[in-house]
Amino acid sequence: MEHADEFANALKDGVAALGFSITADQRTQFTSLYEHLQRWNRKTNLTAIREPVEIAIKHFIDSLAVSNVLPRKGRIALLDVGTGAGFPGIPLKIFRPEIELTLLEPTQKKVAFLRHVTGTLGLTTTNVHASTVQDFARQSAVRFTHEVTRALRTDDLYQSLAMLLDDDGELLLCQTQPLATNAVPQQFRIATHFSYELPRGYGNRCVTALKLSSSHETTSATNDVPRGTSFKTGQA
Numbered sequence: 001m002e003h004a005d006e007f008a009n010a011l012k013d014g015v016a017a018l019g020f021s022i023t024a025d026q027r028t029q030f031t032s033l034y035e036h037l038q039r040w041n042r043k044t045n046l047t048a049i050r051e052p053v054e055i056a057i058k059h060f061i062d063s064l065a066v067s068n069v070l071p072r073k074g075r076i077a078l079l080d081v082g083t084g085a086g087f088p089g090i091p092l093k094i095f096r097p098e099i100e101l102t103l104l105e106p107t108q109k110k111v112a113f114l115r116h117v118t119g120t121l122g123l124t125t126t127n128v129h130a131s132t133v134q135d136f137a138r139q140s141a142v143r144f145t146h147e148v149t150r151a152l153r154t155d156d157l158y159q160s161l162a163m164l165l166d167d168d169g170e171l172l173l174c175q176t177q178p179l180a181t182n183a184v185p186q187q188f189r190i191a192t193h194f195s196y197e198l199p200r201g202y203g204n205r206c207v208t209a210l211k212l213s214s215s216h217e218t219t220s221a222t223n224d225v226p227r228g229t230s231f232k233t234g235q236a
Helices: 004-018 024-041 052-069 089-095 108-120 133-139 158-163 214-220
Strands: 077-081 100-104 126-129 144-150 165-175 188-197 204-212
Touching (some): 004 024, 004 052, 024 052, 024 089, 052 089, 052 144, 052 165, 052 204, 089 108, 108 126
Parallel strands (some): 077 100, 077 144, 144 165
Antiparallel strands (some): 165 204, 188 204
8 A cells, every 4th residue: 555665664663663573464554454444544533633644643553552561471351442443442453463452433434444444453352332332331340450541532431441450450541631630539549650752752651540549439339330340252
């Protein structure tokens, strides 16, 4: 596809800037994801960003940076809330294949893309749900070790996000600056901040990791919905 080389070079430089390394197979998967994204973007508005270098940095590299706050060992069941065209969830899944990934997106056209591309790329232990987080929290007994949101207003979503999180899990907020202490919802407490600079002058970013507050953990222990329910794999 046109401009695929520009994308691949920007991706390579960005990965190096993060201090990561990727395999040849992962590079092929990333490029394939980019090509599918551009192809679908011609008929469906998946993302307003169209320029290959900007896509590589703002979507792919920004997504991969989240890996810095994920544990190196142990099970990761990740819920990507309002994933849109699959960011950051799909790049993280390609980079860390052991992740058990659930993509949550209410827009049907984007859901169609997500199901197409995760199937085409052969991403196992990946689920796609056409739902808001509020509806998903009411209907699902699954609990996640990690949740991530990117470019999504979460003010009205914290209660639902708390319901879907394991007691020792983390909610990762991908933002342009750290979450202020006075902006932390009552259900959560700040665990850590991770700040970084995107390559090629695309700006600063931050991931704020939140854990459930002690008061919420105590309350949730009496909830009718069981916590720590095992994650169900397979395409939904």
